[in-house]
Amino acid sequence: VTRLSARAVGGIPEVSAGDDLAALIVAALGEEPLGEGQVLAIAHKAVSKAEGAVVALAGVHPGARARELAARIAAEGGQQKDPRAVQVVLDESAEILRSERGVLICRTRHGFVCANAGVDASNSAGPDALVLLPRDPDASARKIRERLRTLLSGRRGEEAAAPAVLISDSFGRTWRYGQLDVVIGLAGMQPLDDWRGRLDAHGLELQATWLAVADAAAATADLARAKDSREPVVVIDGLERYLSTEDGPGAAALLRAPAEDLFR
Amino acid sequence: VTRLSARAVGGIPEVSAGDDLAALIVAALGEEPLGEGQVLAIAHKAVSKAEGAVVALAGVHPGARARELAARIAAEGGQQKDPRAVQVVLDESAEILRSERGVLICRTRHGFVCANAGVDASNSAGPDALVLLPRDPDASARKIRERLRTLLSGRRGEEAAAPAVLISDSFGRTWRYGQLDVVIGLAGMQPLDDWRGRLDAHGLELQATWLAVADAAAATADLARAKDSREPVVVIDGLERYLSTEDGPGAAALLRAPAEDLFR
Numbered sequence: 397v398t399r400l401s402a403r404a405v406g407g408i409p410e411v412s413a414g415d416d417l418a419a420l421i422v423a424a425l426g427e428e429p430l431g432e433g434q435v436l437a438i439a440h441k442a443v444s445k446a447e448g449a450v451v452a453l454a455g456v457h458p459g460a461r462a463r464e465l466a467a468r469i470a471a472e473g474g475q476q477k478d479p480r481a482v483q484v485v486l487d488e489s490a491e492i493l494r495s496e497r498g499v500l501i502c503r504t505r506h507g508f509v510c511a512n513a514g515v516d517a518s519n520s521a522g523p524d525a526l527v528l529l530p531r532d533p534d535a536s537a538r539k540i541r542e543r544l545r546t547l548l549s550g551r552r553g554e555e556a557a558a559p560a561v562l563i564s565d566s567f568g569r570t571w572r573y574g575q576l577d578v579v580i581g582l583a584g585m586q587p588l589d590d591w592r593g594r595l596d597a598h599g600l601e602l603q604a605t606w607l608a609v610a611d612a613a614a615a616t617a618d619l620a621r622a623k624d625s626r627e628p629v630v631v632i633d634g635l636e637r638y639l640s641t642e643d644g645p646g647a648a649a650l651l652r653a654p655a656e657d658l659f660r
Numbered sequence: 661v662t663r664l665s666a667r668a669v670g671g672i673p674e675v676s677a678g679d680d681l682a683a684l685i686v687a688a689l690g691e692e693p694l695g696e697g698q699v700l701a702i703a704h705k706a707v708s709k710a711e712g713a714v715v716a717l718a719g720v721h722p723g724a725r726a727r728e729l730a731a732r733i734a735a736e737g738g739q740q741k742d743p744r745a746v747q748v749v750l751d752e753s754a755e756i757l758r759s760e761r762g763v764l765i766c767r768t769r770h771g772f773v774c775a776n777a778g779v780d781a782s783n784s785a786g787p788d789a790l791v792l793l794p795r796d797p798d799a800s801a802r803k804i805r806e807r808l809r810t811l812l813s814g815r816r817g818e819e820a821a822a823p824a825v826l827i828s829d830s831f832g833r834t835w836r837y838g839q840l841d842v843v844i845g846l847a848g849m850q851p852l853d854d855w856r857g858r859l860d861a862h863g864l865e866l867q868a869t870w871l872a873v874a875d876a877a878a879a880t881a882d883l884a885r886a887k888d889s890r891e892p893v894v895v896i897d898g899l900e901r902y903l904s905t906e907d908g909p910g911a912a913a914l915l916r917a918p919a920e921d922l923f924r
Binding site: 399400401402403494496497499501508509566569570571572573574575576577578587588605606607608609611612613615616618619620634635649650651652656657658659 | 664665666667758760763765773830834836839840841842851852869870872873875876877880882883898899913914915920921923
């Protein structure tokens with residue numbers, strides 16, 4: 397019987413630029429086991445802050461397009477947007493897909509489609525600071541995994557097997573209300589489980605079935621987390637069948653090629 | 661510490677029209693507890709089959725539009741589609757949003773946006789049968805919940821509190837590869853958790869945070885299920901904070917009003 401479980405890790409302090417996030421996580425876990433067969437899911441803000449992917453609005457000079465977009469959003473009755481914040485969103489975007497109803501739907505430089513290019517206000521870094529997505533979230537996941545392997549090996553006195561590392565953000569969806577956590581960076585877990593063409597329990601070919609298992613894991617982690625608490629990290633057990641020693645293709649493999657997308 | 665867990669329920673037989681699905685689930689659970697504080701997640705096919713929402717292709721006469729769409733899909737190099745199957749999809753649709761690249765993206769009569777209006781081939785019902793979505797999945801969830809309450813009360817000799825009931829289907833997404841289970845019918849669980857305007861652990865107002873917790877639960881359930889096994893039912897523990905004695909607004913509350921949608 398498969399049993400899936402997820403628990404939030406308490407006691408992780410506020411993260412600042414330059415912090416060794418993997419070390420903070422290992423310290424917070426104490427004697428709780430972490431390793432092979434587990435997924436360590438991290439809300440991206442902790443990763444972004446550790447990497448210094450934070451922008452102070454005071455140093456941003458909005459260009460003409462940012463000022464124009466901010467004015468249009470205000471005119472449409474959307475949430476008031478600081479033109480400097482809009483400039484930061486534009487800097488993070490490869491393409492603006494929609495700017496309606498006070499919302500900017502962007503394709504980020506990485507290829508993610510989400511509101512405001514993933515740029516968030518930071519509660520902890522002050523009202524004047526914005527948190528960006530990590531520069532290369534798959535690389536961030538690989539680095540954290542490698543650092544965990546080193547730290548866990550040291551602790552156990554042997555070469556340790558590292559958990560998979562999953563970095564998530566909350567994205568809105570088309571057609572449905574509410575946000576859902578999805579994976580933006582991944583190492584050591586397959587992002588997709590491809591059953592197309594395989595046979596089912598009846599020996600018949602399964603219909604097109606191509607499961608976004610890493611996104612499902614990100615959604616699971618968010619359910620184990622209380623939004624008002626400082627719990628960026630969740631440990632998931634029970635996904636061994638999707639894990640690998642190799643880092644694998646990362647979350648980039650989840651991004652539909654723009655040319656293949658029916659909704660632009 | 662929050663701990664979330666999910667386990668698939670084994671031993672549920674193939675479901676046919678007229679079956680008492682709640683009774684089959686209670687029998688399969690045996691002495692395992694089921695009740696208040698738990699979510700019973702059911703893959704929609706089991707519900708559809710029990711309700712007889714199955715169409716035999718032999719009795720379907722494709723109209724002109726179905727034949728035209730089937731021909732266009734074939735010409736575009738998509739998967740060959742039986743014009744009768746296209747007719748069934750049209751019958752289930754309020755609107756066809758896209759018919760490109762061999763895929764029909766539909767808004768169903770219920771308001772769900774998904775490929776083929778949720779119409780699936782049925783492995784068990786034979787190659788000539790298609791399984792539809794339940795007529796009214798929220799009503800299905802409420803009925804199954806009520807029936808569970810009756811069955812569990814009888815078993816315990818007292819008025820039992822029923823688990824929440826969640827009916828899911830696997831939908832593709834815009835911009836990202838792979839399918840993710842989402843909720844299409846719900847009773848006893850809030851679909852959305854609204855943190856907009858609330859304060860965070862720092863006493864500052866949280867950014868727009870509106871979590872689709874029922875969809876996250878559907879994704880969690882699917883991770884606990886092996887796709888090649890007959891495990892339509894998953895029991896989830898650890899979501900007490902989202903559950904209620906009342907059935908609540910159902911999955912219908914997750915459907916973005918078409919007029920509010922930026923992607924049509």
